Amino acid sequence: MLSPAELDRLRVVLVDARNPLNIGAAARAMSNFGFSRLRVVNPYELAFRKARSAVGASDLLAAAEQYNSVADAVADCASVIGTTAVRHRELQHPLRRLDEDAGGAIRKQLQSENVALLFGSEKFGLSNEDLSHCHWLVRIPTREQHISMNLGQAVAVCLYELIRTPPAKGPAVRGKPARAGEVERITEALIDALCLSGYVKRGSGISTKTKVRRVVRRLNLAAADTDMWLGMLRQILWKLRSEKQ
């Protein structure tokens, strides 16, 4: 059982949702289970308007916040978790099964921190760029022959796992984790230094940047350390720039 404060810390983030019925269904499941913060990133405009104006559309849907990028939508969250149906993505991100350790891990984080739970578009799921903002991924245990769930049903199942009792035991705490906005500032400073030093080359820039974003997310930076990392990187950046002139 999550407390009202814990319920309030979860942000359900729908990225590139295309179907108004799915946006409405996500909002309904959130309301059923006591969550309230819905965020949509780059929705198909008409779908979002339709979902909002549908008969019975809730206050929750009316209060949904719209963002132009995943980075903005998760900026106030210490933990960003992507949902995926694909098994082999564990090569790039830690992957947890919803019914094994993922539920407990999220519940634990909600005790003290904002958590973003990302759902991709109905057709393609989350893109590699979307995934580069995630700390880890969660997979609903669907069967091999039919892995892809309906968006509204996937949201309902994930939220049920979070609210059901008895809570599973979460992993050990490691101190307060850094917020996504701070992690992104550190990532940007690192990328700037890598561009100036020639590690990131013109042209091949995007994929290398995505790799860098991922490797920084895998560090699980602590909130208490972010100032020091930013300070170190900015000093290096300053030197790289001043030598240039």
Place this chain on the structure above:
Amino acid sequence: MLSPAELDRLRVVLVDARNPLNIGAAARAMSNFGFSRLRVVNPYELAFRKARSAVGASDLLAAAEQYNSVADAVADCASVIGTTAVRHRELQHPLRRLDEDAGGAIRKQLQSENVALLFGSEKFGLSNEDLSHCHWLVRIPTREQHISMNLGQAVAVCLYELIRTPPAKGPAVRGKPARAGEVERITEALIDALCLSGYVKRGSGISTKTKVRRVVRRLNLAAADTDMWLGMLRQILWKLRSEKQ
């Protein structure tokens, strides 16, 4: 985890379903989680035809069996369980919460017997006549202010509860941790860059170096990522040094 024989013993029974999208959604969740036997009682004819003819409608939906009464639909089942959002029905039937004892009870029965899980119409749920065929009722733990779930989502959540495995004990996999020697090489490259850029100053050097060493240890670097970190730092170092001359 249910065995194929156990999955095959569950009959999902939709009574008086009115919306083809919900019938389709129920079938999709069944397929996602490995169930196959869908039965519909007295559906709105057009809805059932529409659901069957929808693009992507599955074999499962094509094989769905149609009945004129609940009695016929559950005739081959040893246990009949109704879903309800209403709390006070426990006056007439034993009522179990899905996340407390209901899931375990159904899994137990599926080991040896056919079980029917009944879902009522979108608007009214199961009628008293429908409920009179049930041995007990299951309630999804929705909140008091918004108890009624979407039909497709309710089916998905119930089936997820049946197939989920009890929480595993092991900690989350985060990949093999980096060896101390590799972490130290990364630390040295970082300290060199910080010396060249002026972050670490002559004289006050030792305590700052110690702080840097500690902050790197707190990252819990993964073995798979050490090469990339060393590569990035060495490129920055190379640039800082080459600019100097």
